Amino acid sequence: xxxxxxxxxxVLALSTGAALAQDKTLTISVYGxxxxxxxxxxxxxxEAKCGCKLIIETGNSSERLAKLEANAAAxxxxxxxxxxxxxxxxxxxxxxxxxxxAGLSNLxxxxxxxxxxxxxxxxxxxTFYGTSIVYDSAVVSGVDxxxxxxxxKLKGQVALPNISTTQGPLAMFMIEKALGxxxxxxxxxxxxVAKHRDDxxxxxxxxxxxPQLMQQGEISVSVIGRFGWGNLAKxxxxxxxxxxxxxxxxxxxxLAVVKGTKNADLATEFVDYWLSTEVQQKLAxxxxxxxxNKDVTVSAExxxxxxxxxxxxxxxxxxxxxxxxxxxxxxxxxWNAKIAQ
Amino acid sequence: MFQDRRIGMALLMPATAFIVLxxxxxxGILLSDAFHTGGxxxxxxxxxxxxxxxxxxxxxxxxxxxxxxxGISAILGYAVALTIVDASDTNKGRxxxxxxxxxxxxxxxxxxxxxxxxxxxxxxxxxxxxSGILDTPARILFSETAIFIGLIQLFFPLMVxxxxxxxxxxxxxxxxxxxxxGANWMQVFWKVILPLTKEGLVVGGTLVFVGSLTAYxxxxxxxxxxxxxxxxxxxxxxxxxxxxxxxxxIAVILIVMAVIxxxxxxxxxxxxxxxx
Numbered sequence: 001x002x003x004x005x006x007x008x009x010x011v012l013a014l015s016t017g018a019a020l021a022q023d024k025t026l027t028i029s030v031y032g033x034x035x036x037x038x039x040x041x042x043x044x045x046x047e048a049k050c051g052c053k054l055i056i057e058t059g060n061s062s063e064r065l066a067k068l069e070a071n072a073a074a075x076x077x078x079x080x081x082x083x084x085x086x087x088x089x090x091x092x093x094x095x096x097x098x099x100x101x102a103g104l105s106n107l108x109x110x111x112x113x114x115x116x117x118x119x120x121x122x123x124x125x126x127t128f129y130g131t132s133i134v135y136d137s138a139v140v141s142g143v144d145x146x147x148x149x150x151x152x153k154l155k156g157q158v159a160l161p162n163i164s165t166t167q168g169p170l171a172m173f174m175i176e177k178a179l180g181x182x183x184x185x186x187x188x189x190x191x192x193v194a195k196h197r198d199d200x201x202x203x204x205x206x207x208x209x210x211p212q213l214m215q216q217g218e219i220s221v222s223v224i225g226r227f228g229w230g231n232l233a234k235x236x237x238x239x240x241x242x243x244x245x246x247x248x249x250x251x252x253x254x255l256a257v258v259k260g261t262k263n264a265d266l267a268t269e270f271v272d273y274w275l276s277t278e279v280q281q282k283l284a285x286x287x288x289x290x291x292x293n294k295d296v297t298v299s300a301e302x303x304x305x306x307x308x309x310x311x312x313x314x315x316x317x318x319x320x321x322x323x324x325x326x327x328x329x330x331x332x333x334x335w336n337a338k339i340a341q
Numbered sequence: 342m343f344q345d346r347r348i349g350m351a352l353l354m355p356a357t358a359f360i361v362l363x364x365x366x367x368x369g370i371l372l373s374d375a376f377h378t379g380g381x382x383x384x385x386x387x388x389x390x391x392x393x394x395x396x397x398x399x400x401x402x403x404x405x406x407x408x409x410x411x412g413i414s415a416i417l418g419y420a421v422a423l424t425i426v427d428a429s430d431t432n433k434g435r436x437x438x439x440x441x442x443x444x445x446x447x448x449x450x451x452x453x454x455x456x457x458x459x460x461x462x463x464x465x466x467x468x469x470x471x472s473g474i475l476d477t478p479a480r481i482l483f484s485e486t487a488i489f490i491g492l493i494q495l496f497f498p499l500m501v502x503x504x505x506x507x508x509x510x511x512x513x514x515x516x517x518x519x520x521x522x523g524a525n526w527m528q529v530f531w532k533v534i535l536p537l538t539k540e541g542l543v544v545g546g547t548l549v550f551v552g553s554l555t556a557y558x559x560x561x562x563x564x565x566x567x568x569x570x571x572x573x574x575x576x577x578x579x580x581x582x583x584x585x586x587x588x589x590x591i592a593v594i595l596i597v598m599a600v601i602x603x604x605x606x607x608x609x610x611x612x613x614x615x616x617x
Contacts, residue, residue, distance in 0.1 A: 062580045156480070162566040164581035202483040202565040209562075216460040218482060332582055336395045340569060 024052035026266045029068070029080040031253075032058035034288045041282035046273050052266060061086045068095050068258065078261040079270055083166060085324035087123040087254045092325070096122055096256040103268040106275040106293065111310050114252060114292040118321050123254035126274055127289035129226040130307040130316050131170045132248035134210075138238040139220040145244050146171075146178040149221065150192060155199045159210065159219040162203040163335040170249040171223040172331070173319045178246045184323050186331060194338040203339070211235035225251065230287050230305040250307065250316040253289075284308070372596075375589030390590045396574070400594065403571040406485065407553040407598075410492045414500040414549045415542060419530075422504035422541075437505070440498050448495055452562045455491050456482060459563070487563040488570070495559055496552045500545035507541025508534075543606040551599040571595055 030038070035058065043054050057064070061082055068077060072095055082090065090096045098121040101107055107115065107124075114125025133143045140154065149158050161167035175189040176182070193200070201219050204210065207228045213219045214236045224232065232239050255274060257267045273279060280293040290306040291298075298308060307313070343349045378385040390396050425436045443451060458464055459481040466478035481487050511534065519533045535542075560570040569577075575591040578584045 060580065062583060066583070164566070164577050197567075200567075201480070202567055205561065205566055212456065216457065217462045218460050329582060332577075336393075340395055340566065 024050070024263070024266060025055055026050075026052055026079065026263050026270055027055040027057060027077045028270065029057040029059070029064045029077040031060070031081060034286070037283065037286045037288045041286060041288070042274060042279050045279070046270060049273070050266065050269060054270075065090060065095075069093060072259070075258045075260045077258050078263045078267045080256050080258060081126065082123070082254055082256060084117050084123065084125070084252045084254050084321040085328075087256045088118045088321040088325050090256060091118060091120070091122040095259055097259040097261070098122055099124055099255075099257050099271060100264065100268045103265070104272045104275065106272055106277070109277060109293045109295050110275055111292050111294060111313060113313060113318075114254075117252055117254060123256045124271065124275070125252045125254050125292050127283075127292060128250060128252040128307060128313060128316070129290055130248045130250040130312065131167055131223065131225045133221060133223055133242040133244055134214075134229070134232060135222075135240055135242055136214055136220040136236055136238050137240045139217075142240075143221060143242040143244065146174045146246050148244075149175070149223075150196045150199070154221055156201060157220040158199070159201050159204050159213060159222045160193070161207070161223055162205050163331050163339075165205060165207070166251060167207065167223060167225055168203075169324060169328070169331060170251060170319055174244070174246060174249045174317065177317065178244075184327050185334070186327075187334070190331075190334045190338055197339055214239065226290065226305075226307040233305075247315055247317055250318060252318065371585075372589050372593055374585045375593045377586065386586050386590045387593075390587060390594075395569075399569045399571055399574050402485065402568070403554060404598070406489060406492065406570070407550050409489060410496065410553045411500075411546050411550045413493060414497050415546060418497065418500035418504050418545060419534075421501050422508050423534075425501075425505055426508040440501055443494065444498055448556070448558050449562075451494065452491055452559050455487065455494070455563055459487055459490065482563065483565045483567055485564070485568055488560050488568060491559040491563045492553045492556060495556060496549040499548040499552060503541040503544040503548070504538060505541075507538035511537050539610045543610045546606050547603050550602050554595055554598055 035056070043056065047054055057067075057077060059067075064077075064080065065082075065086055068075075068080065068090060071077070080087075080090070080096070087096065101121050101124075104124075110124065114128065117123060117125050133146070133149065135143050140157070143149075143154075148154060149160070161171055163169060163172065169186075172186045172189045172193070175192060176186045179188045179192065181188050201213075204213075204222070207224050208231075210219075210222050210224055210228065211232045212235070214222070214232065226241075229241060255271050257264065257271070261267055275293060277293050277295040280289075280291040281296045281298075283289040284291045284296050284298050284306060285302055287302065287305040290308055294310065298306070303309070307316070375386055376382050376384065391400070421440070425433055425440075428436055460466070461478040461480070461482075465481065466475070469475040470478060481490075515533050515537065516529055519529045524532065555572060557572045557576065560568070560573050561576070564570065564573070566573070566577075571591050571594065575588050575595075578588040578591065
């Protein structure tokens with residue numbers, strides 16, 4: 001009975017929106033993963049604290065960005081979670097507004113690199129992750145460089161992320177770096193991948209495939225984000241996280257406030273709460289998100305499943321959101337012309 | 342039925358309004374992007390699309406696989422449908438249930454099963470190596486072959502079911518009559534069974550061909566991005582490049598291919614009726 005009632009209530013709330021003015025509501029738009037964990041660690045405690053109601057919209061970034069754009073004149077969403085590059089795109093399109101950082105009591109606890117990642121306080125990082133090479137130590141002795149992905153000994157054993165995924169450009173960024181170039185067009189990396197196209201098993205679109213493919217012996221090497229590591233290590237106990245000599249790359253997810261929101265104060269309060277030690281701690285312990293809050297401390301075992309700590313963050317070569325946004329179409333173009341066919 | 346036609350029209354209104362407002366209009370708006378070029382309206386997006394080698398290759402691959410899947414389904418489908426029609430009533434029920442059963446399982450689950458079966462350590466490769474046909478396991482996954490196998494399994498029942506119903510409507514005496522008049526089995530099939538069951542083939546062929554053109558999960562999982570099909574390319578255009586114009590072009594191409602196939606196959610079936 002209760003779940004049905006809740007469902008009916010949320011449908012009603014969605015359809016009538018502001019009509020239920022006696023109940024304060026805040027609409028947030030997030031990635032679809034780990035919603036149960038977020039509910040427990042973030043949504044439910046926040047609702048209790050603010051005496052308001054959260055409406056959660058989930059989906060992949062492009063869907064949610066398209067919706068944001070379509071509803072720009074009368075925004076539905078108040079706070080949106082994105083990758084830093086998506087947030088920059090939304091900011092460029094005038095879909096978001098600066099965060100009222102004066103209202104963020106937890107700002108001082110946030111790592112410097114996450115405080116204003118795209119400039120103008122248009123977004124604030126809530127989690128970050130490292131991205132590196134993973135390999136099955138039962139099959140491969142070790143991977144020391146991003147260029148090893150194209151070595152003869154790994155022929156027919158590597159799955160690379162497609163350029164269309166979030167991890168794809170990150171991998172190309174490191175391959176280009178390993179080739180001694182900082183060219184944002186990744187020209188050398190594209191040529192190298194194209195040359196070895198037939199040696200690569202597949203260019204994956206969903207990171208979730210990797211544990212299965214490695215378990216089946218279909219591949220023994222890939223490139224993944226740390227958020228997928230726990231799952232891989234569980235499925236393939238002999239899997240190892242490589243530390244290539246060029247270092248690892250990574251990314252950041254951020255929160256942004258939608259332009260024209262009618263709940264600006266509540267939105268700020270929500271962003272602040274997400275960054276609080278309490279919430280960041282719970283999300284870290286659930287292996288949901290690596291914390292950006294300095295005060296979070298976790299056990300070594302939990303830390304292994306995350307990208308934990310400022311020292312580690314310092315070693316990550318982040319691909320700047322500006323570079324990502326400016327070159328994304330060109331990468332896809334070059335990839336389709338040289339690698340996809 | 343109604344003395345006043347207006348009553349009939351009025352009854353038709355709600356459903357029509359729903360289809361127009363809820364389906365035709367939004368689809369029209371979405372597809373209109375395909376004809377929207379920088380300066381105005383035109384087919385510039387289509388010539389741009391086909392100007393790229395990758396797009397042409399993807400188009401032909403989609404078309405080719407659609408034809409292969411439909412053709413092989415038809416050949417195997419006749420064999421299966423003839424067996425089922427010929428079986429006793431009890432066995433017929435069992436066979437049809439076996440045929441329909443996979444349709445009740447989500448295509449995602451079925452496709453993932455193929456990932457295991459066709460994998461390097463999967464049963465197919467094990468059998469090929471054990472029987473000495475291959476020395477080392479072959480890579481079947483992430484190839485056109487894998488997509489082909491996945492699509493056949495996905496759409497095969499949609500070919501067999503119309504064929505069964507067509508074969509059941511075949512007068513019982515025509516086959517023995519043809520045999521008695523000296524036709525061999527090949528002649529019986531080509532000159533008697535095939536012409537009389539063409540409608541079933543048209544329905545099945547349309548369903549399988551259009552299904553193969555528009556399936557997304559199977560090519561995405563079994564082919565991956567190394568073997569793009571129109572629908573996986575469409576997904577890429579929308580979700581990565583936010584390029585709704587190119588996505589609209591692909592959608593229009595898919596719809597046009599589906600409509601043309603249907604019209605062509607219907608013509609084929611009608612030609613027989615006219616010529617009789």
